Structures are given as C-alpha cells and as structure tokens.
Amino acid sequence: MASSVMPTSKTAPPPAVSAVGLRKSYGGKTVLDGIDLRVPAGSVFALLGPNGAGKTTAVKILSTLVAADGGQAQVAGHNVATSPDGVRAAIGVTGQFSAVDGLITGEENMLLMADLHHLPKREGRRVAAELLELFDLVEAAGKPAQSYSGGMKRRLDIAMTLVGNPRILFLDEPTTGLDPRSRHTMWQIIRRLVADGTTVFLTTQYLDEADELADRIAVLNDGRIAAEGSAQELKRLVPGGHVRLRFSDPSAYGKATAFWPDATRDDEALALRIPSDGSQRALRTVLDRLDSAGVEADELAVHTPDLDDVFFALTGPGVPRHATGIQPPTTHTDQTAEDAR
Incomplete structure (x- = not known):
C-alpha cells in the first residue's frame, strides 16, 4: 500500500x-x-x-x-x-x-x-x-x-x-x-x-x-x-493616464480622430489624448490602430498618474474618506488580528 x-x-x-x-483622539478631535x-x-x-x-x-x-x-x-x-x-x-x-x-x-x-x-x-x-x-x-x-x-x-x-x-x-x-x-x-x-x-x-x-x-x-x-x-x-487607482498623439498633417489628424471618437481633441495643436493605463499592451494597441489606418503620428507621449496625483485625489479638505473612484485598501484585519493576539 x-x-x-x-x-x-x-x-x-x-x-x-x-x-x-x-x-486616538486629542481634546475631542479624532x-x-x-x-x-x-x-x-x-x-x-x-x-x-x-x-x-x-x-x-x-x-x-x-x-x-x-x-x-x-x-x-x-x-x-x-x-x-x-x-x-x-x-x-x-x-x-x-x-x-x-x-x-x-x-x-x-x-x-x-x-x-x-x-x-x-x-x-x-x-x-x-x-x-x-x-x-x-x-x-x-x-x-x-x-x-x-x-x-x-x-x-x-x-x-x-x-x-x-x-x-x-x-x-x-x-x-x-x-x-x-x-x-x-x-x-x-x-x-x-x-x-x-x-x-x-x-x-x-x-x-x-x-x-x-x-x-x-x-x-x-x-x-x-x-x-x-x-x-x-x-x-x-x-493605477487614479484616473488620468493617457497617450498623447500629435500630428503635423491635418488629414492624418482627421483620420486618427475617426479611430478614437472618444479621445480628447485639441484641434489647434492637432493632438489627441487617448485614455490609457500606460501598460505595454495598451500602447501596442494604439500603435497597431495607427498602422492599420496608415497614419503616422509625429509625436507620441505616455502619461501615467504619479504619486502627486494620488495624494491630491485622496487627501485634503473636502475629500471624502474614500475618494470617488478610489477603492478602499484591502485590509488585513483577520490576519493581523490573529497576529496581535
């Protein structure tokens, strides 16, 4: 056996x-x-x-x-x-x-x-x-x-x-x-x-x-x-990440806007701001769509939120304890409570 x-x-x-x-409270202030x-x-x-x-x-x-x-x-x-x-x-x-x-x-x-x-x-x-x-x-x-x-x-x-x-x-x-x-x-x-x-x-x-x-x-x-x-x-918790495309050719800019109708447009600068999480996959998707449209951007820049964005989104007067769109942290209450016994 x-x-x-x-x-x-x-x-x-x-x-x-x-x-x-x-x-902890001091003088009635928590x-x-x-x-x-x-x-x-x-x-x-x-x-x-x-x-x-x-x-x-x-x-x-x-x-x-x-x-x-x-x-x-x-x-x-x-x-x-x-x-x-x-x-x-x-x-x-x-x-x-x-x-x-x-x-x-x-x-x-x-x-x-x-x-x-x-x-x-x-x-x-x-x-x-x-x-x-x-x-x-x-x-x-x-x-x-x-x-x-x-x-x-x-x-x-x-x-x-x-x-x-x-x-x-x-x-x-x-x-x-x-x-x-x-x-x-x-x-x-x-x-x-x-x-x-x-x-x-x-x-x-x-x-x-x-x-x-x-x-x-x-x-x-x-x-x-x-x-x-x-x-x-x-x-990644804070919205605002994006890819910015800028064009020198108005016709190329026009084609790109058709591909991304929900992007934020800057018609004067011929620039598009496309929401993105800044990942390699998201960037590849943008490049693939440009290739499929036969469009070439003159400038491409990736912006991801930094800790300043996080800090201002989560703190300060008037900001709720869990800011809109921000999920509360995953707590370790059960495990930590066991550790603290």
Whole structure:
C-alpha cells in the first residue's frame, strides 16, 4: 500500500509591525479613526498624509511613546500596550526634531548613546566608530555637533538611533529641511539598512521619497487609511493616464480622430489624448490602430498618474474618506488580528 505524504504548508512570517483598529483622539478631535497596518519584516513602509493627518501620532503609538485609545498593535512580536519594554528593545526612533546635543562632539553623542544602551566601553567605542564611518562622519567626529550642517546632524541623529542595533527603525519625516543632495544621501543610507535586514517605517510628505524607497505605501486622510499598496498599484487607482498623439498633417489628424471618437481633441495643436493605463499592451494597441489606418503620428507621449496625483485625489479638505473612484485598501484585519493576539 502506497504511503501518502501530507503536503507541508508554508506560513507567512510574522510582520514586523501590525495594527488593528488603532484609535486616538486629542481634546475631542479624532486623529486616528481605526487604522489597520501590516509591515513585512525587512521592508520599507511609508505613511503619507498632509500635515495633521496623524502620521506622527501613529509612530508615537507604535513606539510606545503614546497610548492608543483603542485597537491593538504588535511591534517585533510584542504587544505595544502590555509589553512596551520588549518593543523598545527592538526599535529605534528618529523624530522630526533632532536629538543631537550640539554642545558636544559627534563622537561624544555616539558614546553617550552607547552608555545609555549599557554597552561596555570597548564595545561602545567600536560601535560608534563603525557607525560614524558608515554615515561618513569620521572627519567631523571630533567637532561640536552644533557646527554640523543640517544633513550631517540628521545623519548623526540616525547613527545614534542605530547604536542599539534595532531590528525596526521608525523615521518620522527624516529628510524634512534637507537639501536635495543630503536627501539622496539619506535615501542611500536607508536602502543600505534595509539590505542588511532592518525594517523601516517611514513617514514623509515628500512623494518622490516614498516612490523611491517604499515597498508599500499607505495614505492617511481624515484619520483613516484612504488607500494602500505599492507605488505602482496606487498610481493605477487614479484616473488620468493617457497617450498623447500629435500630428503635423491635418488629414492624418482627421483620420486618427475617426479611430478614437472618444479621445480628447485639441484641434489647434492637432493632438489627441487617448485614455490609457500606460501598460505595454495598451500602447501596442494604439500603435497597431495607427498602422492599420496608415497614419503616422509625429509625436507620441505616455502619461501615467504619479504619486502627486494620488495624494491630491485622496487627501485634503473636502475629500471624502474614500475618494470617488478610489477603492478602499484591502485590509488585513483577520490576519493581523490573529497576529496581535
């Protein structure tokens, strides 16, 4: 009799951060109105939203700095309400305002953090030296931190956060106020940290930053998650993608308008705007129809919505919690609730 082998089931690894129904109010104003979050380990998760949307409040709750009014959350496998010490041992937090002491040197700031983490003197000096090198601060290490540029202070701030070797790093608007070169340097550092296995929970108002760094993005509006997904998934939610064809020959333009009677016409520029999702298949369809009509366009441009379009469609005064035409995000309530038990 042949023996049967039961198939082995692979369970998904637990998330680095999970939350179900987080709520928080201040003085009768609801800041978070039951948000769900799920952040896979070793990824970058970006939380977008306008000023006052609740991004910093979410970080404070998840990093045990503020208690939620409702809901539950786990970070690094620890319940933030019942096991805050376990959470704090696994995380690093860099807020919007630097924790750097400007009156002492960069190296002294690092060694102070090593002392706070109870590292032996020799170990503390080794860790400080490695991080100062990683963040390109060796030459400035012996100078008072108040002499540092904004980008240098931000790098030192994050380096100090990493002294305790956190598995999960919360970065609350880490590049606010930095010049473009310093921002790009910070992006490179974040990518390097994630490549080494760190999970990064990022809040930002810079849409290009989320587009560059994040594996998944959630958009906060009016205390709720208005949409969530990868950058590409979010861009596909917003209408407005199109292919623009421009012609120099009026007769060619006339033939093209007959093929696309529903396209937006610009008779003065001899241009057509054809709705499109920007995919290769959609573009091929346009080219095939031009070929079949024996028509050649002088210019062809593809426009797909960017995160700016997504942001403006989903946030701001007067925008409903789920903007017209935008589907609510797929929540992980059942699975996350199980994780949070």
